[in-house]
Amino acid sequence: MDLYEYQAKELFARHGISVPPGQVAATPQEARSIAAELRAPVVIKAQVKTGGRGKAGGVRLAPGPSAAEDEARRILGMDIKGHTAHTVLVEKATGGFEEYYAAYLVDRADRTLLAMVSSEGGMDIEEVAATKPEALARMPIDAASGLDLETARLLASRAGLPEDVQDAVAATLVRLWEVLVEEDALLVEVNPLACTSDRRVLALDGKITLDANAAFRHDHAAFADGSDDGxxxxxxxxxxxxxxxxxxxxxxxxxxxxxxxxxxxxxxxxxxxxxxxxxxxxxxxxxxxxxxxxxxxxxxxxxxxxxxxxxxxxxxxxxxxxxxxxxxxxxxxxxxxxxxxxxxxxxxxxxxxxxxxxxxxxxxxxxxxxxxxxxxxxxxxxxxxx
Ligand SMILES: Nc1ncnc2c1ncn2[C@@H]1O[C@H](COP(=O)(O)OP(=O)(O)OP(=O)(O)O)[C@@H](O)[C@H]1O
Ligand SMILES: [Mg+2]
CATH class of the missing domain: 3.40.50.261 (Succinyl-CoA synthetase domains)
Structure with missing residues (x-):
């Protein structure tokens, strides 16, 4: 089961990973009042289970509540690659940050779990992998022994992240690994993983695929929704x-x-x-x-x-x-x-x-x-x- 961004961020927060404060809105009015409560510029983000939302106009900055209402009105009902945006995430806009990439996935070809980290986040990671492979660190991770802080640091350094953020990113990588293992996920991807000028690391986007075979071990049922686009x-x-x-x-x-x-x-x-x-x-x-x-x-x-x-x-x-x-x-x-x-x-x-x-x-x-x-x-x- 694929999760929406806001659901992925809910799981991130449960595991101690920083995410911007925000809430989901189903109407422009709701978006307005969430923005008013946040008392800050916000980002309005289409909640659809597909990539490329930003490029499709589904991610927009709104300086205040009334702009938030307008942008939400534009995005709600929008079609993105055959998926209709029934809700938007209204979250506090983070200012001034570098964009990195982090993901864990099941690499079936090599029969292993694979960690991927890059200093070039935000854009299509496929493009980075194709045009600048040295900027994408890939490391198989043994499912039984897992990912420790030391390995996480090594990943961050191999990905070419600035030295002064490697520790903070490594700590986040370990928590993201916890998400993968403890929530029984098949994919955890953060793009962008943002690092602010005061060196805080937070997940600005999130993709999680849960393993349905492990559903009985979890209370994930709340994540299932009837308005699913599949x-x-x-x-x-x-x-x-x-x-x-x-x-x-x-x-x-x-x-x-x-x-x-x-x-x-x-x-x-x-x-x-x-x-x-x-x-x-x-x-x-x-x-x-x-x-x-x-x-x-x-x-x-x-x-x-x-x-x-x-x-x-x-x-x-x-x-x-x-x-x-x-x-x-x-x-x-x-x-x-x-x-x-x-x-x-x-x-x-x-x-x-x-x-x-x-x-x-x-x-x-x-x-x-x-x-x-x-x-x-x-x-x-x-x-x-x-
Ligand atoms: N809370 C936020 N504050 C500031 N900027 C943000 C915030 N959320 C997203 N952004 C910016 O918008 C860009 C696109 O957002 P996001 O990554 O969530 O969507 P996307 O990449 O288009 O969607 P997808 O990952 O589904 O393809 C980010 O790379 C980031 O620069
Ligand atoms: Mg993204």
């Missing part, structure tokens, strides 16, 4: 569906992660011949595949505006294909008008014939039954491209 994914999660949104046009439902993964492949492959259509999602409805689960799955997929055709690919095992076919028929009844685009069904395995018969007899106008996986992928790609 709207479809959030709704799917609420229905306990294993769903991942992708960027194509063909909705895919299957049973078993392996089958769904290969379905994505054959759809993408077939799509090359039909306008380059691609899978719109991953959805594994698991072994049971009851009518209700099928209906829930179809409902989520069909409410994705990008979807132009759907492929249901089921291999009957313990749950036989006739039960799955009945599930599809019931699901379509539940959906009614919601079944708005062609649905190609491929059933194989236990009682496949019977399943196909059931779908044939139901004669739903949107349903097309195909016996092979390649044939189904071909047809669904063609329908999605039509």
């Amino acid at each position: 709207g479809l994914e959030a709704r799917a999660r609420a229905k306990h569906l294993n769903y991942v949104k992708l960027d194509g046009q063909v909705g895919v439902i299957g049973n078993g992660a392996g089958l769904v993964m290969s379905t994505l492949d054959v759809v993408a492959y077939a799509g090359e011949r039909f306008d380059g259509v691609r899978p719109a999602n991953f959805l594994d409805i698991g072994g049971g595949a009851s009518a209700q689960v099928m209906a829930d799955g179809l409902e989520i997929i069909l409410s994705d505006p990008d979807v132009r055709a759907v492929l249901v690919n089921v291999f009957g095992g313990i749950t036989a294909c006739d039960a799955v076919a009945n599930g599809i028929v019931t699901a379509l009844e539940v959906l009614g008008e919601g079944a708005r685009c062609p649905i190609v069904v491929r059933l194989d395995g236990n009682n496949a014939e019977l399943g196909r018969e059931i779908l044939g007899d139901a004669g739903h106008p949107m349903v097309r039954v195909v016996t092979t996986m390649d044939g189904a992928a071909e047809l669904v790609a063609e329908l999605a491209a039509a």
